[in-house]
Amino acid sequence: MNVSVDQNEEKLLVARLREGDHLAFRAIYERYADGLLRRLLRLTRVDHIAEDLLQETFVKLWEKRETIDPGLPVKPWLYKVAENLVFQFFRKLALDSRLQNEMIEWYGKENRIAFEEELFSREKQDLLQKAIQQLSPQQKQVFNLCKLEGLSYEEAASTLGISPSTVSNHLVKASASVRQYLRQHKDSIFCLLSLFL
Known part of the structure; x- marks a missing residue:
C-alpha cells in the first residue's frame, strides 16, 4: 500500500476513533493487534499474560481516545502503552509472591531460574x-x-x-x-x- 495513503487512512481512523466510532477502533485493533501480541509475548513469555496486556492496551486506547493526536501515528502510542503495562506487571509481580508462584508454574519448573533472572533484570533496569x-x-x-x-x-x-x-x-x-x-x-x-x- 502507498505509504501516504496508509498514513492518511490512519489519520481518518484516529479522527473517527476520537469521536467514539467503534468501527474505527476495530480497524485499528485489526491493524496492530498481531504485532503488539508478538511484542508482548517476547516481553512476558506467557500467552495468557500477553493476551491480557494486549486487551488492556486497547482498553486504554478506547479510554484515552479523545487525547490522541490524529496527526501522529498511533502505532508508537500503542507500543509505549503496552510496554508500560508490562513494566507495571513486573513491578506488581516483584511484590506479590502468590503471583510469582503462578508465573513460575506457567514458565515451567525447568525455566524457573530463567524467569527469576528475567524478573530481577527488569526490576533492576526500571529502578x-x-x-x-x-x-x-x-x-x-x-x-x-x-x-x-x-x-x-x-x-x-x-x-x-x-x-x-x-x-x-x-x-x-x-x-x-x-x-x-x-x-x-x-x-x-x-x-x-x-x-x-
Missing part, C-alpha cells in the same frame, strides 16, 4: 532508569555516556563539547545521586549499588 531520571540534563548525558555506553571521559567530553574535567565533575555528582537513590530503594533491589561504587 536504574528512575534513578537516572532524577539527574540534571547534563549529569544524565554524562552518566549515560560514561556508565552505560562505556565512553572514556575524553570521548564523552568530545561528544558533549565540554572538558574532560567537567565530565568528571558531572559524573561524580551523578554517581552519588544514583547511589543515594538506590540506597533509598534498597528494599526493592540492592545489588545495583555495586555498579557505581
Whole structure:
C-alpha cells in the first residue's frame, strides 16, 4: 500500500476513533493487534499474560481516545502503552509472591531460574532508569555516556563539547545521586549499588 495513503487512512481512523466510532477502533485493533501480541509475548513469555496486556492496551486506547493526536501515528502510542503495562506487571509481580508462584508454574519448573533472572533484570533496569531520571540534563548525558555506553571521559567530553574535567565533575555528582537513590530503594533491589561504587 502507498505509504501516504496508509498514513492518511490512519489519520481518518484516529479522527473517527476520537469521536467514539467503534468501527474505527476495530480497524485499528485489526491493524496492530498481531504485532503488539508478538511484542508482548517476547516481553512476558506467557500467552495468557500477553493476551491480557494486549486487551488492556486497547482498553486504554478506547479510554484515552479523545487525547490522541490524529496527526501522529498511533502505532508508537500503542507500543509505549503496552510496554508500560508490562513494566507495571513486573513491578506488581516483584511484590506479590502468590503471583510469582503462578508465573513460575506457567514458565515451567525447568525455566524457573530463567524467569527469576528475567524478573530481577527488569526490576533492576526500571529502578536504574528512575534513578537516572532524577539527574540534571547534563549529569544524565554524562552518566549515560560514561556508565552505560562505556565512553572514556575524553570521548564523552568530545561528544558533549565540554572538558574532560567537567565530565568528571558531572559524573561524580551523578554517581552519588544514583547511589543515594538506590540506597533509598534498597528494599526493592540492592545489588545495583555495586555498579557505581
